[in-house]
Amino acid sequence: MSWAFVRHQWASFLGTFAALLLGVAVISGSLSLWAAAQPRVPDALAATDVVIAAPAFKSAEGGFPVYRPWSPEELSSLLAKLSATPGVRSAVPVRTFYVQRLVDGQPSGDPGEAVHSGAAWSSAGLGGYTIQNGNPPSRSGEVVVPSSAGVPVGAALPVLIAAGPTTWTVTGVTDGGGFYVDDATASSLAGGVRAIGVLADRGASLQVGELGTVLTGDARSAVEPEQDTRTRWLGAQLIIATVFVGGFVAVFVVSSTCAFAVTSRRRELGLLRAVGATPGQVRRLLLTETLLVALLAGVPGAFLGALAAPLLADPFVAAGLEPVGFTVGLSWWAVLISVLVGVVVAAAGVWLSARRAGRVPPLDALRDAAVEKRPMTRTRWVTGILCVLAGGGLALLLPGSSANDKPTIVLMSAMVLLVAATLLAPVLVVPLVRLVPAGRGATGVLVRGAASVAARRLASIAAPVIAAVGFAVLLVGTFQTASVAVDIEDAARIPASSVAARSSAVPGLSETAVRAQQGTSSLPTVVYLPSGEPISAVGGAAFAVPPELGLQVGSTVPLRFADGVVVSLAVSSISSASVELPRDLVRLHDPNALTPVVQLSAPFVASPGAVSMTARAYVEREADEENDLVDLFLAVLLGISVGYTALAVANTVLMATYARRQEFVTLHRTGATPGQTVRVVIVESLLAVVLGVALGLAVAVPALFEARAGLQEEIGAPVTLVMPWPWLLLVAGGCALLAAFASFMPFLRSGLLSGGARTMAG
Structure with missing residues (x-):
């Protein structure tokens, strides 16, 4: 059956x-x-049998494990121990650094990959790479390049590293990726070591104790960049x-x-x-x-x-x-x-x-009878009323909440009220239909009469539209309005009228580019507390810490830097910002660090990878990079939701139209023309979509105004409300078009437009 x-x-x-x-x-x-x-094993370690990972710090709050670098003494001791282990053919420290090729004076290639595209030649064997032409690098200024670079042996290769532009001589071409220099140069450019690649015989037993973790097989993926x-x-x-x-x-x-x-x-x-x-x-x-x-x-x-x-x-x-x-x-x-x-x-x-x-x-x-006896079930009544009470209760929390919490409370309240509106749609649409003038024609009278006695049918079309319009307007409007507020707040933190910023082709400014400018800048790095906890720091002035670290002025703290060297520093001040360290000290222990922006106090000086722009433009660009990801998430999630909403609307209209075949035949026999019957069905479907849009906006728009008020209170400045008109038009227009098409389809199939009322009745 x-x-x-x-x-x-x-x-x-x-x-x-x-x-x-x-x-x-x-x-x-x-x-x-x-x-x-x-995660996958990096190509540069594909030929290793074992990888030794440095000690990892795992935060109680979760997140990614952070591998702190070995100190030079720890690294030497570990390499000696591994080399003396029976069955170990070689143990090579993995040193990577930032390098980009310069083409016509401009950086080329992917800036994200460039951060770790430089390496020591001794580690080339860990990826199974060999020389195809030429010789390995033997001293500073020499490099082996991948065959994909198309650079012949003996050619000069302009590159950009963290220190600034330089020129290397190509001594060989390899079948691997990246740029390989001699070990001494790599050590000076890369800083600390967080992984050791081991080539060993099967059955070799490696013991490293608390100095690291032994990784084999797929577990080697843990050390990917x-x-x-x-x-x-x-x-x-x-x-x-x-x-x-x-x-x-x-x-x-x-x-x-x-x-x-x-x-x-x-x-x-x-x-x-x-x-x-x-x-x-x-x-x-x-x-x-x-x-x-x-x-x-x-x-x-x-x-x-x-x-x-x-x-x-x-x-x-x-x-x-x-x-x-x-x-x-x-x-x-x-x-x-x-x-x-x-x-x-x-x-x-x-x-x-x-x-x-x-x-x-x-x-x-x-x-x-076509009249619905009970458009609302008891369960739907109870759930809808509970959602109204929950959404209203959240709204009552707004006056006593902080500025930081208000946008979140508004968003949660509006979402719950949207669910309530979809559940209570059968009792909301009929009063709204009665407010719509019937007009003088037969179509308006029939639409109003049919809608008044078929609340469930009308609500089944309107409910998904309520949810789609409400969520689209609420989520996109809130995120875009918040983005405007963040731009205003960030711009206020940059006092300079113009800046020298990294271009989109590089991950940051080199030291040469920074020193070419007159202005102030910070050099970001990561340092490690004695507990192993990593903390972000910037190279600026003396050693200052935020109060949440619980340190006192004058207290001495041993910090492990990016190269693994531990330096004890005395706290000079307690600030509310991030950890600050002397810039020269950061550069000494983190040769791979890059500067994001320089606040100019003099005219801009052109340098590879640097561009001049206003502080406002810089803030907007940085925000746009993050907003692009947020917009992508919203577009995918809302696209799925809106697509399903349109599908639900079209399917409900299609099923309802097929179910009303006898009703249409009766209309036809009482004098209605096929065109009038089609108009009644299409107008009724469009009316349901309009009601859904109206109810969705009735919940979402006030919530947007409340969210903007909270953002204005938080940053202390006026914020422009962003109404996502494109999304609203897309959702409403798409639902309307599909509803009209789904209303029209059964008449095409049944032949009613050509007078075949009996066919449809059958």
Whole structure:
């Protein structure tokens, strides 16, 4: 019976099929991306048998483990111990540093990769790289380049390092990536060592004690560059959010589709009950129908997502969500899991509707009235009222909350109220319909009359529009308004009218570029407390610390610098900013550090990688780089939500239109023309979309004003409210177009436009 219903009433299952197809495709593609985005062994260590990682600090709050560098004494002791271990052929410290090739005086290549593209030639064997032409570097000023660089042996190679521009002579070409210099030069440019690559015989037993961790096999991925790990983490957050949002919205669409389908099939289900079907049989019938649709949609959806995932590898790299070299392959476990998830989502979506369907009385088969007896169930009433009370309660907390907490409270309150509006839509739309003038024509009278007696149908169309419009306006508007506030606050912290900033082609300014300018700057670095905890610091003046470190003026603190050297310093002052250290001391112990910006006190001097701009432009550029990621997250998540919303609207309209066939035939027989009937259905659907937009805005817009007020209080300056008109027009316009098209489709198929009323009735 289930298969027969799916075959002969396929229009009733289109929404469920499309929702599950897209949902499973999203989950399958996301899982394939997630599988490919796991940390991997760096190419430069691919040929190692074992990697020794430096001691790691793991914060109690979580986050990435931070490997503190060995001191020179610890490194020498460890290398001696490893070299003396039976079976160890070589133990090589991994030293990497920043270097970029200069082409016509300008830095080239990816700035993120350039941070660790320089290395010592002794570590080339750890990646399995060999000389293809020429000789290894033997002294300062010599370099081995990758064959992809296209530079011949003996050529001069202009490069940019943290100290500034310099020129090296190419002595060899290798089959690996990166630039290799002699060990002494690498040691002076790279600073500290956090990993040792070991080439050893199988069975060699390595013991390093508290000086590090022995890593073998896939565990060697733990020492991939920190920047790559953070980049992968960003991509993973988007993937995880996509899976959860896609799964949640799919459940929402499937449940709303099934609920409306059960309402439309009450007479049919009542007939089944009248001929002897038990409530359990009715529940199993609906559940089996949906599971059949889930399998029919899930299998092609899973393969569609898995095959589309590799196409997203390059966009993920371009967006800064994955490191260079990221690739995606076909993952069979992702296909299987996504199909199973689709089945679970389908079962979860139909469960409540199936239980309700089992209670349909047999007498419903004899009823022919189109008037809804009870548009709201008791559960929906209770849940909706609870959401109103919760959202209102959160709003009451605003007057006594701090400026920092107000935007969060406003956002949470508005989201809960949006859920309440979608739940209470059946009781909200009818009063709003009565406010709409019917006009003088028959279309307006019919639309108003039909909408007044079919609140559930109208609310089923309006509810997803409420959620989509409200969430889109609220989230995008809040983030964009907050971005304006952050720009204002950051610009106020930079007193200089113009700055020398890094260009987009480099990760930071070299020391030569900084010294060419007249102005003030800070040199960021990381130092380690005696506990091993890493703290960010800037090279500026004397040793100053923030009060939260609990240190006193005059107290001596042993700090481990980026090169592993421990220096004891006396605290000169307690400040409210970050840790400050003498700039020359930072440069001495962190030769790879780069300066982000110089506040100019004299005209700008051109230098490789440096650009001149106003302080305001610099703040906006830095904020834009972060906002681009936020915008990408919002676009993906809202795109999925809005896409499902449009699908829910179109499917509900389509099902409702098919269910009203007898009503349309009656209109036709009483004198209505086919054009008038079509106009009634389209106008009613558009009215539902307009009501959904109005209710969504009624919740979101006041929340935006409250969020702006909190931001203004927080920064103490006026903030312009950003209304996301493009998103509003996209959501509202897309839902309206799909609703109109879905209203029109059944008439094309039935032939009513050509006068075939009997066909539609049949």
